[in-house]
Amino acid sequence: MGDREPPSISEDEFARLCDFFYRRTGMIFTEAKRYYIERRVFERMLVTGSATFAQYFARVRMDLDREIEEIVNALTVNETYFYREDHQFHCLTTDLLRLRVAQKAPGETIRIWSVPCSTGEESYSIAMWLLENWPEVDKHDIEILGSDIDTRALAAAREGVYGARALSRLTPDLIERYFEKVGEETWQAAQELRESVAFSPVNLIVNAETRAQGVFDVIFCRNVLIYFNDESRRVAAENLFESLKPGGFICLGHTESMSRISPLFEVRRYADAIVYQKPLEARRG
Amino acid sequence: MPLIRRDSPGASPPRPEGDTIAQLSDANPDTRWKAARVLGKHADAVPALATALQVETSSQVREAIFTSLLLIRSDASARAAAEFVRSEDAALRSGALDALAAMPEVVERILPGLLQDPDSDVRILSCDLARTMPGEVATRLLSGLLQAEAEPNVCGAAVEVLAEVGTAEAIAPLRACKARFPGEAFLGFAIDDAIERAGAGRLDMNG
Numbered sequence: 001m002g003d004r005e006p007p008s009i010s011e012d013e014f015a016r017l018c019d020f021f022y023r024r025t026g027m028i029f030t031e032a033k034r035y036y037i038e039r040r041v042f043e044r045m046l047v048t049g050s051a052t053f054a055q056y057f058a059r060v061r062m063d064l065d066r067e068i069e070e071i072v073n074a075l076t077v078n079e080t081y082f083y084r085e086d087h088q089f090h091c092l093t094t095d096l097l098r099l100r101v102a103q104k105a106p107g108e109t110i111r112i113w114s115v116p117c118s119t120g121e122e123s124y125s126i127a128m129w130l131l132e133n134w135p136e137v138d139k140h141d142i143e144i145l146g147s148d149i150d151t152r153a154l155a156a157a158r159e160g161v162y163g164a165r166a167l168s169r170l171t172p173d174l175i176e177r178y179f180e181k182v183g184e185e186t187w188q189a190a191q192e193l194r195e196s197v198a199f200s201p202v203n204l205i206v207n208a209e210t211r212a213q214g215v216f217d218v219i220f221c222r223n224v225l226i227y228f229n230d231e232s233r234r235v236a237a238e239n240l241f242e243s244l245k246p247g248g249f250i251c252l253g254h255t256e257s258m259s260r261i262s263p264l265f266e267v268r269r270y271a272d273a274i275v276y277q278k279p280l281e282a283r284r285g
Numbered sequence: 286m287p288l289i290r291r292d293s294p295g296a297s298p299p300r301p302e303g304d305t306i307a308q309l310s311d312a313n314p315d316t317r318w319k320a321a322r323v324l325g326k327h328a329d330a331v332p333a334l335a336t337a338l339q340v341e342t343s344s345q346v347r348e349a350i351f352t353s354l355l356l357i358r359s360d361a362s363a364r365a366a367a368e369f370v371r372s373e374d375a376a377l378r379s380g381a382l383d384a385l386a387a388m389p390e391v392v393e394r395i396l397p398g399l400l401q402d403p404d405s406d407v408r409i410l411s412c413d414l415a416r417t418m419p420g421e422v423a424t425r426l427l428s429g430l431l432q433a434e435a436e437p438n439v440c441g442a443a444v445e446v447l448a449e450v451g452t453a454e455a456i457a458p459l460r461a462c463k464a465r466f467p468g469e470a471f472l473g474f475a476i477d478d479a480i481e482r483a484g485a486g487r488l489d490m491n492g
Contacts, residue, residue: 012482016449061450062419127288142288196288207322230387234352238322241345263376264345 009038009053017041017057021075029075040074069227080121082128082162083169085222088251089129091273092218096249097134100217103247103280109141113216113243115202116224117146120157121166123197124189126220128178145213147202154199160189205232210239217245223253225261237262244278251275306330309337317346325353328362335365344376351384363391367399371407382410389417396426405436412442420452427451428458437469444472448479455483 009017017037018029029037041056048067050056059067083089100110114123123146130137148154164185167175179187202209204224219240225233240250241264250265251273252258258265258276265276305327308320321337324330331354338350354362369381385392392414399411412430415423427443434440440462447455463476 016482019449058420130288137288144288231355231358234355234387238349238352262348263380264348 009034009041013053013057020057020061037075040071044071044074063229072226080118081166081169082121082125084122084125085254086125086129086169087272088220088222088275089126089133091251091270091275092126093130093134094272095270096218096275097136100247100249101136101140103245104217107141109143110218111143111145111214111216113213113219113221114144114146115204115219115221116148116150116153117157117199118148118150118153119162120146120160120189120197120199121162122146122220122222123157123199124160124178124193127193127196128174132174144197145216146197146199147213148199149201149203151201154201157199158194160194161186162189204236204239207235207239207242210243213243215245215248216243217248219244219248219250221250221252223256225252226256233261237264241265241278246278247280248278249275250278306333309333310340314343314346317341317343318349321346321349321353325356328357328359331357331359331361331365334362335368338365338369338377347377347380351380355384355387358388358391360391360394363388363395367395370399370410371402371404378410382413385414386417389414393418393422393426397429400426400430405439408434408436408439409442412439412446415443416446416450418450420450421454423447423450424452424455428455431458431462434462437466437472440466441472441475444475444479448475448482451479451483453483456480459483 014031014034014037021029041053044050044067045053045056047070048056048059048065050059060071097110104110112126114126117123123144127144130142146154146157148157161182162179167179167187170178175187178190178193180190182188200213202213204210204221205228221240225236228236237258241262244250249268250258252275259267264278266279268275268277305320305323308316309324311317311320317337321334324334334350334353338347341347341350351366354366363385366381366384369377370385372378372381396411396414399414400408402408402411408430412427415426418426423446427447430443431440434443444459444462447459451459459476459480463473466472
């Protein structure tokens with residue numbers, strides 16, 4: 001099969017695949033992405049030994065050997081980097097923090113959770129973004145926590161050493177001020193930046209672990225829920241709901257939709273991003 | 286730098302569970318929410334969860350109860366959730382269907398009963414539960430329905446699911462269904478489409 005040309009996927013099959021991904025993950029693929037999708041599907045067919053698209057699609061539908069996770073990985077960009085999806089950071093400093101501060105007592109700490117934080121790029125990005133872009137940053141105590149299930153990733157996050165690709169969206173000025181060059185192509189987050197973020201291990205579907213982190217004003221939980229099965233996604237959504245203060249916000253990845261996972265949150269549309277809010281008061285059915 | 290770091294506390298000890306069932310009827314919705322979530326670990330809590338769901342007014346607590354029924358994942362919890370498929374309350378119907386759709390291996394055992402429910406609306410909604418099942422299982426269950434179902438709208442719901450997940454074994458029951466409803470043009474069109482898709486699937490599966 002390795003020498004085979006990629007099989008052509010019929011319009012009907014493509015439509016079924018797109019329908020499936022939309023229902024399962026919220027990701028929308030259009031005809032414009034067809035070539036890209038076919039390539040990724042063909043690669044997975046080779047790996048799984050699927051002779052036909054129908055065989056492969058049956059494998060995906062059954063989630064044999066976690067094939068949904070594999071194909072989602074193949075269809076999404078998993079690489080993380082500083083200032084990724086920074087439109088949500090714009091939204092954070094333009095709208096979300098203003099709204100949260102209005103609800104808080106004077107002097108009350110603002111808590112922001114980056115989960116999963118992987119190797120720390122998002123957590124440090126939030127710290128840098130606030131320092132650079134929020135005029136009120138000096139008026140408040142702000143606590144940033146990065147959490148992940150992978151303790152090796154957390155160790156790397158604490159060390160804060162990154163290659164050029166991870167820093168590629170940062171201006172030379174930002175790199176100069178927040179990083180120290182420690183190798184030919186590696187930089188370490190400055191000690192002050194590293195000390196501004198705490199890291200902790202957490203499994204999003206274990207309530208005791210999420211509860212132990214306390215409650216937050218804003219949670220960044222991007223590009224992880226799409227990998228969970230329905231049951232785990234619901235549990236994670238409920239844990240995240242508990243982890244938010246009333247009126248707190250959660251930001252998901254751009255392909256994700258909380259509305260497709262749980263009715264607990266309210267959709268909020270701002271100029272820079274769509275986010276989800278925990279209602280200020282319990283809703284009646 | 287105004288950012289402060291506070292290291293995370295350790296995990297909290299397990300909660301006491303002695304009066305958790307009683308807390309399902311507490312006046313405070315936060316207490317009911319927490320009780321509902323804890324009871325997802327207790328298979329014997331199904332009757333209490335089902336009873337609470339009948340009177341629960343908070344949409345958040347309802348969601349937690351449905352999730353707990355899903356986590357218990359038994360025939361009893363699936364049947365308890367399925368009772369709300371016939372609810373007049375659209376949010377309860379939707380919550381029940383979402384929970385049931387997430388446990389297809391359990392629902393497979395109770396779906397034959399739902400597909401024979403006296404209420405045609407229940408039968409229509411139940412057809413969609415087969416969508417998350419293996420193609421051959423969905424085909425078996427929905428083909429059985431197509432052979433005897435008198436309501437064209439229920440058949441239409443089954444045909445829609447078979448068009449997506451049906452195997453070639455659905456073709457004969459689909460044809461027979463079309464013959465039973467010669468005056469239902471839309472159903473005939475939907476069946477032709479489903480047959481085409483199921484037929485294509487068979488050819489591909491055989492390589």
